[in-house]
Amino acid sequence: MLKQFISHLSDKHNIQAPAKVLLAVSGGLDSMVMLELFHQSGFSVGIAHVNFELRGEESDGDEALVKNVCQQKNIPFFTTHFFTKDYANEKGISVQMAARELRYKWFESLAEEHNYEWIATAHHLNDSIETAVFNWTNAASLAGLCGIAAQHGKIIRPLLFARRKELEDFAKENSVIWREDSSNDSDVYKRNFIRHQIIPKLKELNPSLESSFMRGQRKLQGELSFLNHALQQWKNQFVSIQNDVVNIDKKGFNEIDAAAIILYKVAEPFGFNFDVCEEVLQALHEQSGKRFLSNSYQMIVDRSKLLISKQVDELDAVLIERDQTDAFLGNWHLKIRVGTKQVPINDLNVAMLDFARLQFPLKWRQWQAGDTFYPLGMKGSKKVSDLLIDNKVSLVDKTKVTVLTSGEEIIWVVGHRLDERFKLSENTKETLILTLNPYFT
Template identity: 40%
Template sequence: MQENKGSLSLNDQFTAFINDHHLFTKSNRLLVAVSGGVDSVVLCHLCKEAGFDFGIAHCNFQLRGEDSNRDELFVREWSQQLNVPFHVIQFNTKQYAEEKKLSTQVAARNLRYEWFKKICDEQGYDFILTAHHADDNIETVLMNFFRGTGINGLTGMQPVHQQIRRPLLFAKRLELEAYLKRHKLSFVQDASNLHDDYTRNYFRNTVLPMIAKTYPEVQQNLLDNISRFKEVDILYRQELSRVAKKLLVQKGEEWYIPVLLLQKTPAMKTVLLELIKTYGFKATQLNEVVQLLNSDSGKYILSSSHRILKDRKHLIISPLKDFNKATVVIEEPGTVDYTGGVLHLMQTQKTVPEPGGHVALLDAALIAYPLLLRPWRAGDYFYPLGMKGKKKLAKFFVDQKLSLADKEKVWVLEMNRKIIWVVGYRIDDRFKVTDKTQSVLKIEWRSPSKKPMI
């Protein structure tokens, strides 16, 4: 096992990697995540040798009985040898995983990083250091490839991710083991790493050794590919940004994608996936979204947070909202702020002609509180101003040539189960101002993006 690459020692490579990627400086205070294994022990020793200011954080997940306690004791003693601050916490990981309905691995990761960030805030640490190394990166890229995460997944872990720094990504596991042996450093072995129960262990212990029998240089080749993919990803992101500016048109909280323009875009499926990933859609849903392009208006696909709706010539991406909780009770005149905008109700003696959709003038003598402000529903009807007969709102919207997206934004003002105003469009003829009207209820509406006129 060789510690050196060329003429540089691991210590020199370590400091060079930190400087090249601008990870941190000696003026920063660092929190090193330490399990007690080879990687994290070497990371601590390298930090100490380089003269960095750091403390150690250890998580006892209580998943391996006495082995978990043994690891905690080892890391505590290791921090004493290094004469650095030590932080430790014990988690009931299984209980947390059950409560949150997570896998044990995901639960442990969430608990770990949430705690690390808390320590940084309370103790004044600038960055969190993890001991991920080149072999970890190779395994990550292979798992991403088989999961189908796209080109970004092939770039692997990055040296910088938010507050996290990964200063060992340049080093292979064998180099770390050689360093450990040379400096006669002790470590603890997590027995679970030797088993293939977890996906990463399967790739580490089975897949890569099997590939290496045919391609002995597989590790280095994959590391070289990761480096190339990172550069490809830079160009890829630049082009995607350019295309997205042409395809995405924002209207309030919604994004519109012209169907015809999208269909003429080179590598259309790849571009579409990148556009919708931001809104919680998965690669497995891509074909369904593509089918929307040629579907009838009204078809849609859902993610956990958004919906993609086919509306005539567009795909419309909009956030999901719980309209069942959106009803507002109005007890008296005044200003009402709601998710569909702002209403201002005031009673006046002045009577003027009906000014249009954004302002409603109603005969105050015919109005009885409370009023109900709610999204319209299928089956709703009213008597549009100027008409004697009633009309269903759905038919009224067709006459108004409203898109499906616009229909979903419509609210109605209701009194005793009678719609007195389709907000922003038309009042009910039964409540209009006439020659006999003595007092007027004036209601002004402004959309969420505009301030109310008061």
């Protein structure tokens, strides 16, 4: 098995001794065998052990075992304790998800601090089969049906070639000591139920389940690679990024049966699930302006495109007093000064207003549906929404537009148009001069 392990690391991950590898070791069979394999192979390893404070004395015993083995082999040992249940409650997630988040975040910071090139976890072939079954029951995509990925960035899973029985045999032959996790005996957890109840039934149907899974996995990974190549070609033709906004040409969905999965593959990194992508496509040819939200991003159906951008936070209105010289709203800064009568300049980011006509404090806020004003150069009123349409402001940029008001009247659609009623006239004595600039903290 040692030769197979070394060949697998070299062929699958292009890693050879004496590379520096941080090993995630819990004290169970899988990780203790991994520790022994790396140690015998001549790698420069460090051991990272997490005590999740979930099993009392059992957890302490796991930590003591791993620490003792590291001392015997003169291997660097790192450990930390997490109050996992408290973290799960605080984040509103499961204990299993909390443990995963905590350990991987710590592994990555530890590897960076001590210059480890790789982080290795001890997932093996049977784990991958269980994961594939679990993913299938949760409507996974093709990638999920492949089981556990062999590598994700600097995180590697070097035991995916090995069956659990092979790890047990290696442990016995090499006097590897490990501890059993009592929580693995309970079918309360879905993965344990799959391991104890589902996998044995599948092996009754196919005694060569592991071999069949590996063959099927290779086919799926090949198909996935082909589909990813086709998707990239589609993205090259129909997707572009401008000013941090993802633009998806609607024409890319014409006469495509798999439109929902294509959109999902583009939108998934921004937190959109498959069901939302199906809803978006149903709204594709309806009136533009419909907005769909993930946790942090918005997807907007525009005239000829789908637009994905960060959600714009709702901003509290800012009051501007008579003697104020600066104001800030979101990522914008207004420079404010009062001068004598000025000659208006042709710059949308500079507003010159008749000071005597203004009622302080002024209010700077996001525009709202129904806002109206009297555009400079026009006699009648106009909705701000209509001005933005006339100016061909994109739906994403519309969410960033602000207005400045005096009393209840809009005096400036900031960066777009002044109000006719507050312009400079021959009777103007003092001018309020406002200059808009981007502001980044």
